[in-house]
Amino acid sequence: MFQQLYLSVLLACLLVPSIAFPSYGHESKGANVKFPKPQKYTGPMKIPDRHHPYRAPGPNDKRGPCPALNTLANHGYLPRNGIASAGDLITASTEAFNLGYNFSMAVASLAVLGRGNVLLDKVSIGGEHREVPPLPGKIDGTPGGLSKHGKFEGDISMTRLDAFHGDPAVFQPEMYKDLLAHVDKYGDGDIVTPEVFQEYRWKIHNERMADNPVLNWHTGRLGFSYGEAGFILQLFRSSKTGNVTRQDLDKFFVEERFPENWYRKETPFEFSDIILAVNLVEDAHLVHPGKKDKNGTYVLETKEMNPWFETACAVYYDLLVPNIAAVLMKTRGQTRKNVDAYLGGMFNLFEPAGCPFMYPEGPAEV
Numbered sequence: 001m002f003q004q005l006y007l008s009v010l011l012a013c014l015l016v017p018s019i020a021f022p023s024y025g026h027e028s029k030g031a032n033v034k035f036p037k038p039q040k041y042t043g044p045m046k047i048p049d050r051h052h053p054y055r056a057p058g059p060n061d062k063r064g065p066c067p068a069l070n071t072l073a074n075h076g077y078l079p080r081n082g083i084a085s086a087g088d089l090i091t092a093s094t095e096a097f098n099l100g101y102n103f104s105m106a107v108a109s110l111a112v113l114g115r116g117n118v119l120l121d122k123v124s125i126g127g128e129h130r131e132v133p134p135l136p137g138k139i140d141g142t143p144g145g146l147s148k149h150g151k152f153e154g155d156i157s158m159t160r161l162d163a164f165h166g167d168p169a170v171f172q173p174e175m176y177k178d179l180l181a182h183v184d185k186y187g188d189g190d191i192v193t194p195e196v197f198q199e200y201r202w203k204i205h206n207e208r209m210a211d212n213p214v215l216n217w218h219t220g221r222l223g224f225s226y227g228e229a230g231f232i233l234q235l236f237r238s239s240k241t242g243n244v245t246r247q248d249l250d251k252f253f254v255e256e257r258f259p260e261n262w263y264r265k266e267t268p269f270e271f272s273d274i275i276l277a278v279n280l281v282e283d284a285h286l287v288h289p290g291k292k293d294k295n296g297t298y299v300l301e302t303k304e305m306n307p308w309f310e311t312a313c314a315v316y317y318d319l320l321v322p323n324i325a326a327v328l329m330k331t332r333g334q335t336r337k338n339v340d341a342y343l344g345g346m347f348n349l350f351e352p353a354g355c356p357f358m359y360p361e362g363p364a365e366v
């Protein structure tokens, strides 16, 4: 009798706090984030190898706004159901595309911090999935997956609609046709040149400026959207031929499948390469980061909005500080350990540029 009372009091003591404070840090339910080691061989290589055959996705497999991640999942470089850990994203993108190690670690970390579950170390490359539930107590809303607008997915994409106009994760054949028309006009025969993206990006830039009253084209988004054009020129290119062709574009964008006899890049694609790639695509027509206000007027970004404006740390600040939920810093145990690992993964990329370590201060549940 006394023993039973004692037991129930003890149980109550143990249970009550875990009801009041959802067990963010429950070791048994979490994953301990550990980034994979960098690949040893970083030269060119035929992709896919025989262990990664193409298989079309099934009805329950998630696919989203990134043609490269969709391709990686269709070949099993990422789990075919489209649910990946940060380590999966790093291993797959460095192995199959020769994405730089530091670079892959930073984007993978941002993906899980912004659109995944940091305790379970999982993110959907498409929409919501039961393997990526909200954190206990829904402290940061539902993860959304990479298909969800904001935080990572953003405006003025090349083959996807702005969220204002429709589902921003779905490939749009009409937009792609327009891109190919630019290959006809500005390319070198079937070879896709930088001019193709200089002109195509400029065209869609002006179109979205005109037709999206809630356009949000902040510094990080400018970097990503021009960077992604650079990815196409540099990473969809076969190092065997040295060029990316319109046939290659068809493979990656329409089939989401590696071209036949395709070789990954000769050397890893690092942060310095992305800066060169962004500058090259932006070279022909200068564009400015900003956001439409309530009246639909495009307001340019200033130093007041981003203290690191026009420095190498501007993108780091923009993608992390106002973007990722501050509440993640209030977690404990395994959750907080993982958050720190991802923050370290982002810092790693920007540390060589002299940036200070930054912390998330953004709103939750967006």
Ligand code: HEM
Binding pocket: 065, 066, 067, 068, 069, 089, 090, 093, 097, 099, 104, 107, 108, 111, 146, 152, 153, 154, 155, 156, 157, 158, 159, 160, 228, 229, 231, 232, 235, 236
């Ligand atoms: C490893 C982590 C990666 C993550 C988390 C990631 C995530 C994303 C996301 C969320 C988008 C949508 C952005 C938007 O346009 O709104 C996107 C677009 C894109 N990504 Fe990735 N990506 C990764 C790696 C890569 C790689 C390695 C390549 C190229 C080989 C690539 C090529 C592209 C391209 C070309 C687009 C633009 C599609 C368009 O504008 O229509 N990505 N990515």
Ligand SMILES: *[C@@H]1O[C@H](CO)[C@@H](O)[C@H](O)[C@H]1NC(C)=O
Binding pocket: 188, 191, 193, 240, 241, 242, 243
């Ligand atoms: C790639 O295309 C350029 C023209 O844009 C051409 O000069 C070069 O020879 C091509 N490279 C190869 C390896 O075919």
Ligand SMILES: *[C@@H]1O[C@H](CO)[C@@H](O)[C@H](O)[C@H]1NC(C)=O
Binding pocket: 293, 294, 295
């Ligand atoms: C929007 O327009 C109204 C009327 O012209 C003006 O009073 C208001 O300050 C504007 N708001 C913004 C955010 O510019």
Ligand SMILES: *[C@@H]1O[C@H](CO)[C@@H](O)[C@H](O)[C@H]1NC(C)=O
Binding pocket: 102, 270, 271, 347, 348, 349, 351, 352
């Ligand atoms: C990767 O990051 C580490 C730590 O910031 C840095 O020392 C190293 O030089 C970076 N590597 C490249 C290739 O940028």
